[in-house]
Amino acid sequence: MFSRWQRADQFDWLSGYLAARGISGATRALMAFISTSLVLCLLVLLFGSDGPRGAVPVAMTWAAVAGGTAGALLWVWRWPTRAQSVAYGLTCNIAVALACLAHPKPLPALIGCIAFATFGAYMAFFHTTGFVLYNFAVAAAVGLFEAGRLAKAGHPSLAVVDLWLVVEVNIALPLAIGVLVRALAGDLLRADRDPLTGLLNRRAFAHNALGMMLSRRGIDAHLVVLVVDLDNFKGLNDNRGHAAGDYALVQVGQALLAAAEEQAVVARSGGEEFLLAGTAANCNAEQLAKQICNAIAGSTVGVTASVGTACARLDETTPGDPQALLIDLITASDAAMYQAKRLGGNGFYHHELCGQQR
CATH class of the missing domain: 3.30.70.270 (Reverse transcriptase/Diguanylate cyclase domain)
Incomplete structure (x- = not known):
């Protein structure tokens, strides 16, 4: 299934475009910063008084830390291949899901689902709609689960409002990035074609x-x-x-x-x-x-x-x-x-x- 979703993405030409503009290094630094930020936030929770409690939730959070660390090291090490880029997005998606599900309080866990939007936007920028939809499905499932916990705790209206905010941002941000990149791609690719042969110039x-x-x-x-x-x-x-x-x-x-x-x-x-x-x-x-x-x-x-x-x-x-x-x-x-x-x-x-x- 994932191999089908990988076809016809914009990873190669965007990688070349960023390299030709001399900003691939800045892009790597940004992605390493995003991954490192995820790790630092999780470490604060692990060693703070409001973090996960119990062997299983703590193990889930440490697994999320490992995933974020691997992602940060990838971007520090090199520009990823297409397969490595997909693996990075999916690993971070799983890391966010584990971190949210491991938190003992439903409200912070539900708010944490907003982090899915970052990696949905990443998939929309470099890869295909299939991966964006997968990221949204996981975000919606985790968000719905945490909203249910929040409603059972006596806050149904807060659960509905926060769940809608999570869904909204996980739709709006990847959608905006995807539309922008595809519009840019259409203009650039048309300008980059030889009109006679249809080949690249x-x-x-x-x-x-x-x-x-x-x-x-x-x-x-x-x-x-x-x-x-x-x-x-x-x-x-x-x-x-x-x-x-x-x-x-x-x-x-x-x-x-x-x-x-x-x-x-x-x-x-x-x-x-x-x-x-x-x-x-x-x-x-x-x-x-x-x-x-x-x-x-x-x-x-x-x-x-x-x-x-x-x-x-x-x-x-x-x-x-x-x-x-x-x-x-x-x-x-x-x-x-x-x-x-x-x-x-x-x-x-x-x-x-x-x-x-x-």
Whole structure:
């Protein structure tokens, strides 16, 4: 069920967008602060006179502390992968539920359910509606349980009012964040598309590739970048007209999408040049480059392509700025593409930053 909810979220492109704007570090600090605040609040309750009493409630609260601590350490350590981000949101959701259910007094426990809204907003910002609904369902269930306890204690009107406040904030905050992010995404993604091929443009390529790098680091060991440039494209335009040239560009774009892995980023960088970035277990881009060359040469568009590839390590030990690494790989693969042209075109040349050029 959760794997279905993870599809088509905005985690990768938002990660890249924040990194490209230089604010991913501030975002990590904010999320670490939120998680640490949760932990500190729970510790105050544990060691204060108004906290949980009894072995089971205390154990539940310590479990919530452990979950919040794990979340804080994640953001201090690194920018999470998509799976780690989902795990963070779900862990914090469980931590808030445990902390509220463990409290001996129903009114503070009910008010504590407002904290669910923070992680509902997080899911709305980075992930899908399914996770937001899950967070709301847990918040509503815990809130309803605590409201029932409060009503039984002789405060039914207070229970109704506070429950409504909990429900309201857990609807309004994630909904507002979700609507805002999706509106922003629609505008940005439309502006980031090449109108002819429907592929990303060069600016969007950088944002999306950065997001992929951040989310795939620790999963795949290498980043591979390809520059694809059509051979004798000017001759095609001169001999058969611009309509034929446009048709060729569209078909080449479709061929690149078909050849690329699902998580790869494909763009038209301008003119007859295309960019592709993907992650892999090793630096061997030969099979993909051959597949692209053969697909373009075997099509009906009447052109061939020169492909330059470059690769570098992408793991937790890789030093430096991901954006600088991406620029270096684009520069290296561009130089490799021109070397492929000098060798006659309709072929590829590889430059491996973490190894030897060949």
